[in-house]
Amino acid sequence: MNGPGFSSNVPYETHVVLNQPPPFAGRQLWTDDVALVEAVQREGGGAFAPRLAVYGALAGDELYRLGFDANRDRPRLRTHDAQGHRIDLVEFHPAYHQLMGTAKQHGVAGLSWHEPQPGAHVARAALSYLHHQAEAGTSCPLTMTHAAVAVLHSQPHLAEWARKAAAPVYDSRDVPVADKAGITLGMGMTEKQGGSDVRANSTHAEPIDGERYRLSGHKWFFSAPMSDGFLVLAQAPGGLTCLLMPRRLADGDRNAFRLMRLKDKLGDWANASSEVEFCGAQAWRVGEEGRGVATIIGMVMMTRLDCMLGAAAEMRMALAQALHHARHRRAFGKPLVDHALMTNVLADLALESEAATVLAMRIARAVDRAAIDPAEAALARVGTALGKYWLCKRAPAFVNEAQECLGGAGYVEESMLPRLYRQAPLNSIWEGSGNIQCLDVLRALAREPETMAALQQELQAAADADLRYSQALQRWEDSPGFDEGQARAFCERTALLLQAAVLLRAESPMADAFIRSRLQGEHGLALGTLPPALELGEMLARALP
Template identity: 75%
Template structure:
């Protein structure tokens, strides 16, 4: 102490260095293997470029974009209604880079084998660095095939898919690239969109006039929005533009921006439609069926987002544990902490492998493979439920590994923790997903058959999976009216079986740990309860190279 300068009370020691710039592609063996397995190896160089960008530039931009939240300007200084949302420049830079690299459109503007898998990997990399911008990127990507089905809206589809971002407040005809949002939820209905009361009245010029409200109007700065409204023929989907073709502002009012738990960089709003003009998308009265074309893609992105959150949380915790000394030795070298970190690594790899395998099914389905498309229909509901359910617990476990340092805003962990519950709520809560799984099994023969085939394939890979598959088949044979109370448990077991099968089919060295712990019962309710005899050090070296 005598050697200290005046007024200095201590010498800081045993401090963990800041999380360094990392190549999120090169660091992630499960990601690289999943991309190759999904037929997207031709995109590897581009994915590596985005992995480097995400682990450095995008990572740093994310802090600014979340620190300075969007603001709503309802009127200009002269009192004119403008309904603009202002963002920190970091938000716009994130969107420029994401669109340019194909996060919102690679599947469409390039296409070809593996394009959906490569786009999924881009979303996974992007979401690790900054999750809020994933919302408009996901909606823009998922809306493209819906708009492609309407000849009059193909310009919108092409510009949504284009690798260009243009935040200007001008008509779509003046832009090379656009973004899209959604408005489905109303106060009285929530997930029950058939209870919506917004009305749509046909006009002489072929447009429709919308009057009503949306309780959640996502990404209100977008160029257009897919919304549901009650037409004379029933609930119908519409494309509502921000600016009409003549440049005038459409007749809607943004009432406020939501004060949300997380997702701070992105704006969500409440809106009223005051005779807003819109174009019909899909057949009148078939609004839910039209929107369901998007659902598989948005659910896949929820899976990818959850996997990305677990992956980044693991990387943060492992970086800390490798540099911190506690009770006389490195934190990562303590057996119990090594168990916690290894368990997080197993959870992360299983989530990543499952999500990328579903992306591969979406890719094959887009190229005409009906069985793959049918499997994706079922697996996205299962995966969205389970991966999104697991993410908050995994992120909190990583947060605890940092102690108090993981609870303050200078760390990324608080932002990850706030973000983690969103994907389980957005695009249908857990109950909605589980009921959809039962609906698939009872009413949709092709997806049900594809799911049962996937269960059979998994059963052939390991005795524990065979035992679990047999139990599941017997459980699902019960009378349909008795299954609903057990829908969560059945969906969870299906998810674990498919994850175990994905790891085993991929030849992952973590597969045995996953199957023994998650399927074989050698695991507690909390993470950090892997069975004895596993090589924790090898698991951690695979998870994140030192």
């Protein structure tokens, strides 16, 4: 008996494949992202657009495919060789090294340093955003390498390290830095007893001479353990101090530290995170003794920005996956995207994604101009903490909503959504959890008057663009003073105002929907509850061609 989907020529054929979306790979992640293209131009990185287009094509195709392999075959720790010698090597799938090599070559870890011109930090941020969409795990060593240069370049005795970390070269060999043209850097800050309270660290740094020390102790989280060097915090005679510990000494010998095990993490599978013990490892002091936290602060602005970028990138890729599926999948007689409630969900996701992207790029401009503009430096100081808190809080729920758009397919690894869902909570934990960020915002605004002035100036710049926004801003200004117990509520309101301000100044067609839903309360607690009389179809057309 013949019927739809059956063939009499193949007696045991059960069905033909129908109503399935085509593969996602092969997209151009730069030109497909109107909000990103506009933001990079607006924030001063437009000169780099041709290079971003090249990387957008790579990220949406070759790197996208490599990401599946890098996550499928997780890193493995080999503590000893066959003869019993201690080697402390982490083995990665070849796809990991291809991802790292391509990223380094195109400036994901160093464009802003090896081509220092106006807009370079904005372009580097866009490169990181594109790369993170394809594979997030490699973003960890790339971010740390980029951020470490901010600290190392001011240390004359570490100039070679700064130059090679910024170089567009990746070399995975386990050899001394002198034998490499390009290097990567990791970090070791937290210990078992302290966590975010790094002043509780017990690792000891014993002076050898004016700049060299010997480390004894441990680190509970030691990121990217195959890096060429690591910035660590340890207790020197003068107090908590930042040090650079090489993996290999100048004579080629292994430095005296041991990788105890790799962390069995929820996600971030392509990247290795470890526990380590220092057994007299040599390290160079970075900055002054007792000023370890102040020294590391030079990196924090960079790493927090990349946490923002990572969260925004995860939202963007989840949105793109959901829209791609909904446009090609039919249900109940028409494409999913044409069902009114699904349209509302997808448009709400598109709105949230664009607001995240434009805020991250605005803060990237503040970082770009921080060295020459005190107001922008102050905005970067508070904006990176504020943005990291809010965007990273939004990402997990956002990705889960995108999964639901795909139904069961969104719970299957081939869709990439499970990987994004595992990855989404990480940025809210890395570099300080949400409470740490909110308390830091309050601390900055209370102790550094220039940060409040910069924040108010940024918010006031959009006050004349929309009466509803102006009224919300007035309510914010009239709110009571800083209360630690209300720090999250304050940061949420402030972040929403910042996002609205950027959308208004950008003249984004998303601004009206954002103000109605996020500032005026015409929105439920779940995504997909946008108010009526919005042009949802136009919002989706803007979100993804």
